[in-house]
Amino acid sequence: MSKELAEVIVENEIMYRLGEHDLYYPDLGLHEGTDYNIGKYGLMRWEYLQVNCRAEYLRLMLDGKLNKHLYEIDEKCHARVEMLVEQMKAGVGITEELKATEQMKWLGLMNNVRSVAEEIALKKLVYV
Numbered sequence: 001m002s003k004e005l006a007e008v009i010v011e012n013e014i015m016y017r018l019g020e021h022d023l024y025y026p027d028l029g030l031h032e033g034t035d036y037n038i039g040k041y042g043l044m045r046w047e048y049l050q051v052n053c054r055a056e057y058l059r060l061m062l063d064g065k066l067n068k069h070l071y072e073i074d075e076k077c078h079a080r081v082e083m084l085v086e087q088m089k090a091g092v093g094i095t096e097e098l099k100a101t102e103q104m105k106w107l108g109l110m111n112n113v114r115s116v117a118e119e120i121a122l123k124k125l126v127y128v
Helices: 040-052 054-063 066-092 096-101 103-126
Strands: 008-011 014-018 024-026
Touching: 040 054, 040 066, 040 103, 054 066, 066 103, 096 103
Parallel strands: none
Antiparallel strands: 008 014, 014 024
């Protein structure tokens, strides 16, 4: 007597599909509207959550809020870095005149300012 297996079953509001070796696998995917482009800072946050905050990572993932969270962190970091760079440029004395006259000095100062701004943003937003 051959027992026929159902192709799809639903249990606890989760859809399972029949796969290899007659095993059922959950049909999981992203919720509608959560397909965000995640940049550098979002990926850094993702890695930090996976390694250091496993419970928070799993909570966000199971609630379907992980991608949105990573996208928001990425956007906040970009905004914070740009704001800090502008503030620090004024404090250090980086001007367009300096850029026109001493390009290498301007480049070195800008690289330093950007590095410091990124470190601050990472410490305040990503690695918390």
